[in-house]
Amino acid sequence: MAFKPRIESKELKILRILNTRMELTADEKKHYFNLKKGYEGEVQFDLLTEQLQNKCYILNDLLLKAGNTSFQNDTVILFQETIHLFEVKNYEYDLIFKTNRLESFSGKEYQNPLDQLNRNTLLLRQLLQNMGYNIPIKGYVIFINPEFTLYQSPPNEPIIHPTQLKKFMKKLNSQPSKLSNKHKLLAEKLVSLHQVESTYTVLPTYSFERMRKGLTCEICNSFEVSISVSGGKMSCNDCGSEEEVESAILRCVEEIKLLFPDKKITTNCVFEWCGGAVSKKKINRLLTKKFKRMGQGKYSYYVSE
Ligand SMILES: [Zn+2]
Numbered sequence: 001m002a003f004k005p006r007i008e009s010k011e012l013k014i015l016r017i018l019n020t021r022m023e024l025t026a027d028e029k030k031h032y033f034n035l036k037k038g039y040e041g042e043v044q045f046d047l048l049t050e051q052l053q054n055k056c057y058i059l060n061d062l063l064l065k066a067g068n069t070s071f072q073n074d075t076v077i078l079f080q081e082t083i084h085l086f087e088v089k090n091y092e093y094d095l096i097f098k099t100n101r102l103e104s105f106s107g108k109e110y111q112n113p114l115d116q117l118n119r120n121t122l123l124l125r126q127l128l129q130n131m132g133y134n135i136p137i138k139g140y141v142i143f144i145n146p147e148f149t150l151y152q153s154p155p156n157e158p159i160i161h162p163t164q165l166k167k168f169m170k171k172l173n174s175q176p177s178k179l180s181n182k183h184k185l186l187a188e189k190l191v192s193l194h195q196v197e198s199t200y201t202v203l204p205t206y207s208f209e210r211m212r213k214g215l216t217c218e219i220c221n222s223f224e225v226s227i228s229v230s231g232g233k234m235s236c237n238d239c240g241s242e243e244e245v246e247s248a249i250l251r252c253v254e255e256i257k258l259l260f261p262d263k264k265i266t267t268n269c270v271f272e273w274c275g276g277a278v279s280k281k282k283i284n285r286l287l288t289k290k291f292k293r294m295g296q297g298k299y300s301y302y303v304s305e
Contacts, residue, residue, distance in 0.1 A: 006060035041090025214275030264301035
């Protein structure tokens with residue numbers, strides 16, 4: 001179990017809803033899919049680090065600041081003698097390694113992840129030194145996607161290719177490591193320094209009125225869902241997954257809260273967001289059960305308890 005688990009960023013959550021409920025521009029879509037793919041790759045890597053049996057502290061998705069410079073670390077693992085820093089890349093299309101960049105076969109340029117890794121290593125070292133720690137840092141770029149090939153990859157750089165991952169994790173697992181209270185304190189300190197919200201997020205403009213309304217599938221985001229005769233279950237006509245209607249409504253409430261933090265949660269607005277698929281009576285009952293009611297009658301709204 002990770003000492004600091006990875007959670008989906010607010011930006012990714014919001015973009016997923018926007019992509020489902022409105023038409024994003026080509027650039028916005030591309031940005032969303034890149035974020036989504038990056039996150040999925042990191043989650044894939046988490047599945048591997050979770051299997052480590054030796055003593056270590058795993059800190060996922062750590063946004064730190066050294067001086068005035070922020071730096072995002074996909075995975076940081078504290079062992080007894082070293083700190084391992086990982087930059088995870090989920091490219092699926094093959095790329096060619098060039099001195100200061102990666103390039104696709106059509107000539108499109110990508111940032112060299114080694115540069116990013118070196119920058120992060122430098123900043124983390126600086127931060128640790130300022131905190132009075134002098135622990136060696138080992139950094140690696142992980143190419144997680146099994147279908148990816150990096151051509152002309154220099155063998156002496158700390159790059160782990162998909163075909164090397166299994167062996168690499170085995171090696172990581174075999175290094176002896178004992179942890180003391182000192183390590184725990186450092187892990188806690190780093191988590192406490194994590195910057196919660198990145199300030200440079202630019203979201204597409206959106207409004208409640210212009211968003212497509214309706215219940216959506218939890219798994220594939222499709223609007224093609226049917227509610228059972230009894231009204232308790234919802235099933236997706238596209239992927240076949242099933243969900244309690246109540247849980248689908250509560251997801252709608254979470255969507256409204258995330259997208260419109262200033263909006264009051266009322267029976268009417270949830271009814272509208274659900275596209276009229278469930279009765280106001282049912283929504284009202286659910287909101288009363290799960291939230292705290294404020295105000296009276298027509299003007300009542302609901303807040304988290
Ligand atoms: Zn579905």
